[in-house]
Amino acid sequence: MTALQKLIDKARDDGVEMMGIAPKNIPGHGIGVLAERDLDPGTVILAVPAQAVRSLHTIPKSVTSKLDASMSVHGLLAADVALRRTAWAEWARLVPSWSELETAMPLTWSQGLRDMLPAEANRLVAQQHVKFKKDWEMFKKGYPSSERQAYLYAWLLINTRGFYYETPALLKYPWHDRLALIPIADLFNHAAVGCMVEYSPDGYQIVTDRAYQAGEELRTSYGEHSNDFLLAEYGFTLNDNHWDGICLDELVLSKLSSEHISALRKRGHHGDFMLDSGSVSRSNLWIALRLHHSGSGGPRWQQYFDGNEDAEGTLAKARYMLVLFLREHLRHAEDTLIALQSMEIDQDTRRNTLAQRWGQVVAMARQALDTQSLASKAVT
Numbered sequence: 494m495t496a497l498q499k500l501i502d503k504a505r506d507d508g509v510e511m512m513g514i515a516p517k518n519i520p521g522h523g524i525g526v527l528a529e530r531d532l533d534p535g536t537v538i539l540a541v542p543a544q545a546v547r548s549l550h551t552i553p554k555s556v557t558s559k560l561d562a563s564m565s566v567h568g569l570l571a572a573d574v575a576l577r578r579t580a581w582a583e584w585a586r587l588v589p590s591w592s593e594l595e596t597a598m599p600l601t602w603s604q605g606l607r608d609m610l611p612a613e614a615n616r617l618v619a620q621q622h623v624k625f626k627k628d629w630e631m632f633k634k635g636y637p638s639s640e641r642q643a644y645l646y647a648w649l650l651i652n653t654r655g656f657y658y659e660t661p662a663l664l665k666y667p668w669h670d671r672l673a674l675i676p677i678a679d680l681f682n683h684a685a686v687g688c689m690v691e692y693s694p695d696g697y698q699i700v701t702d703r704a705y706q707a708g709e710e711l712r713t714s715y716g717e718h719s720n721d722f723l724l725a726e727y728g729f730t731l732n733d734n735h736w737d738g739i740c741l742d743e744l745v746l747s748k749l750s751s752e753h754i755s756a757l758r759k760r761g762h763h764g765d766f767m768l769d770s771g772s773v774s775r776s777n778l779w780i781a782l783r784l785h786h787s788g789s790g791g792p793r794w795q796q797y798f799d800g801n802e803d804a805e806g807t808l809a810k811a812r813y814m815l816v817l818f819l820r821e822h823l824r825h826a827e828d829t830l831i832a833l834q835s836m837e838i839d840q841d842t843r844r845n846t847l848a849q850r851w852g853q854v855v856a857m858a859r860q861a862l863d864t865q866s867l868a869s870k871a872v873t
């Protein structure tokens with residue numbers, strides 16, 4: 494019997510129901526889930542009862558008693574996976590290997606290679622590093638003979654396969670740490686728009702978002718994530734991702750005065766300077782660009798929120814400035830792509846991952862430049 498069949502049988506024993514779906518190997522994407530027959534929109538294809546969910550409540554005292562009470566749920570679940578091999582046997586046999594995760598996940602890359610990531614992805618990986626370090630230090634204290642790599646492997650598995658979960662006990666943790674592992678549900682790959690994951694006190698369900706034909710891959714959406722987020726948190730990017738956008742944080746912050754930066758911070762518009770839909774209203778990017786050009790009369794915040802109102806003339810100036818920023822952003826992305834070709838990188842897969850991401854940045858910047866140059870000409 495294959496490892497996959499054993500995992501499916503174990504899930505069925507635990508009460509998991511699969512309706513019209515079959516997990517299979519998908520070349521290049523590990524395991525994924527295929528439709529076994531034609532499926533209508535709104536069909537429940539997976540039902541996982543609450544008793545099959547693994548989270549804080551399933552981690553035994555034998556694991557937690559040696560660990561700091563303030564440890565994250567992420568860290569505790571990783572500890573459980575790392576310490577109780579037999580309890581996780583069917584699942585552990587099927588998840589990606591250490592070498593697959595090590596290749597794909599930027600958290601395991603050298604600092605030099607991480608610095609080749611777009612700034613936003615690099616920032617997310619730096620945050621992960623802080624979280625992991627804290628969990629690892631607590632784990633090492635409780636289990637001094639454990640190996641960092643084994644714990645990091647378990648921690649990355651939780652990172653790439655965890656689902657949001659709510660119980661009264663989990664509400665005490667920050668929302669991003671309310672994690673659970675859901676059998677079979679964690680075999681679905683991600684799409685920008687995909688099947689819906691619904692949960693209630695009874696458990697989880699996955700429901701089709703549209704009609705699927707027999708043999709088609711069914712994917713869930715892990716969230717409205719940019720490619721920088723997907724790369725940092727899951728080790729892949731999508732070529733067709735309408736949640737992707739251009740992050741101009743570095744450029745914008747380098748041009749704003751400290752007074753403008755603190756004014757933005759005070760009003761909750763600091764950072765996340767993303768150019769996505771091209772909308773000029775209520776976007777931190779447009780608010781910051783317009784603030785930069787505000788005159789001595791003081792910023793007209795309401796006008797900046799409302800978007801197209803331009804009595805003060807800041808919108809036209811912001812449009813022009815954005816074109817200059819996009820040109821700089823594009824030049825940086827093109828230079829990085831060239832640098833990647835000759836850079837010494839231990840694995841070609843990592844070079845390809847970075848080149849794919851920077852190629853996406855170049856394409857987005859070119860498209861945005863076309864749109865913004867036109868808009869800028871139209872108002873000047």
Ligand SMILES: C[S@@+](CC[C@H](N)C(=O)[O-])C[C@H]1O[C@@H](n2cnc3c(N)ncnc32)[C@H](O)[C@@H]1O
Nearest residue numbers: 522523524653654679680681682683727728729
């Ligand atoms: C929750 S698991 C999904 C099942 C996984 N394919 C497996 O073999 O177990 C998430 C991982 O699957 C892979 N993945 C998910 N969606 C993907 C996609 N659209 N393209 C490439 N890889 C994807 C990534 O490695 C990600 O970290």
